[in-house]
Amino acid sequence: MDTIESVFTTIAETAPEIREGLVGRREYQEGENPSGEEQLAADVHADQLLEERLLAIDGVGSYASEEREEIVGDGSGLSVAVDPLDGSSNIKPNNTMGTIVGIYDAQLPAGGHDLIGAAYTLYGPITTMMTAVDDTATESVVEDGERHTVREDVSLPDEPTVYGFGGRVPDWTDEFTDYAREIESDSSLKLRYGGAMIGDVNQVLTYGGVFAYPALDSASEGKLRLQFEGNPIAYIVESAGGRSSDGNESLLDVDPDGLHGRVPVHVGNEGLIDRLEAALDD
Numbered sequence: 001m002d003t004i005e006s007v008f009t010t011i012a013e014t015a016p017e018i019r020e021g022l023v024g025r026r027e028y029q030e031g032e033n034p035s036g037e038e039q040l041a042a043d044v045h046a047d048q049l050l051e052e053r054l055l056a057i058d059g060v061g062s063y064a065s066e067e068r069e070e071i072v073g074d075g076s077g078l079s080v081a082v083d084p085l086d087g088s089s090n091i092k093p094n095n096t097m098g099t100i101v102g103i104y105d106a107q108l109p110a111g112g113h114d115l116i117g118a119a120y121t122l123y124g125p126i127t128t129m130m131t132a133v134d135d136t137a138t139e140s141v142v143e144d145g146e147r148h149t150v151r152e153d154v155s156l157p158d159e160p161t162v163y164g165f166g167g168r169v170p171d172w173t174d175e176f177t178d179y180a181r182e183i184e185s186d187s188s189l190k191l192r193y194g195g196a197m198i199g200d201v202n203q204v205l206t207y208g209g210v211f212a213y214p215a216l217d218s219a220s221e222g223k224l225r226l227q228f229e230g231n232p233i234a235y236i237v238e239s240a241g242g243r244s245s246d247g248n249e250s251l252l253d254v255d256p257d258g259l260h261g262r263v264p265v266h267v268g269n270e271g272l273i274d275r276l277e278a279a280l281d282d
């Protein structure tokens with residue numbers, strides 16, 4: 001099995017333990033992650049499991065995660081960049097969460113064009129997984145840590161129907177606000193925002209539409225991290241025939257600003273992202 005497939009298999013095999021490990025780990029603990037955010041015991045538990053399992057894979061030489069300052073490993077072979085638990089603020093209200101992995105054929109921090117594979121697992125009513133390699137996305141149901149393919153060559157529906165925008169409305173820039181008003185008044189689109197990027201992106205990949213966590217007046221780089229969230233999600237959405245943008249260009253073209261650098265994230269149907277870039281260009 002090649003290293004990319006081994007990473008996907010390891011993420012699927014670890015999913016039940018991460019999911020079961022949520023119980024009893026819903027409290028914030030001492031300390032912050034490198035982005036200055038509080039850490040849940042569940043974040044740290046998932047991070048520890050994934051570091052151990054992924055670094056044990058032949059061909060994986062570096063492990064980095066949003067939960068730890070430094071890269072771990074001997075730097076040989078491929079690098080994996082992980083968001084062990086995306087949407088962890090959703091744990092208390094028992095809403096969706098997920099795990100994201102980007103597989104880079106380069107030392108980190110790296111640009112999106114160094115990605116050779118990406119995946120996420122979604123802990124929803126059931127556990128599903130989206131994997132992307134060689135410009136093709138595949139959706140699986142994960143049962144007892146085993147992947148069962150349910151959608152091959154995933155592609156965004158031509159007629160989009162959902163949108164979800166993060167950040168507080170009063171904090172949106174004027175240009176993004178104009179775009180949001182245009183989207184809200186489009187009768188073919190309805191609001192679907194769950195507070196976990198992975199759940200919101202999976203809706204876009206299922207129904208077609210747009211997800212954004214945009215630049216804010218208070219945070220010009222937005223909230224999401226290029227290495228662990230922006231790049232892998234862009235790789236997956238673009239593999240499904242969609243587009244990604246930091247507001248100006250594909251996220252995969254953005255030069256990394258350190259390991260934990262943030263970036264405005266917009267992903268979805270090509271037409272909706274084209275309209276976003278036009279709106280931000282005004």
Ligand SMILES: O=P(O)(O)OC[C@H]1O[C@](O)(COP(=O)(O)O)[C@@H](O)[C@@H]1O
Binds near residue numbers: 037086087167213
């Ligand atoms: O709470 P906010 O500001 O709406 O932010 C929601 C966003 O923050 C995140 O939860 C950040 O991810 P983490 O939970 O991995 O830190 C995204 O999943 C989500 O899109």
Ligand SMILES: [Mg+2]
Binds near residue numbers: 085086087197
């Ligand atoms: Mg996240």
Ligand SMILES: [Mg+2]
Binds near residue numbers: 043
């Ligand atoms: Mg996280």
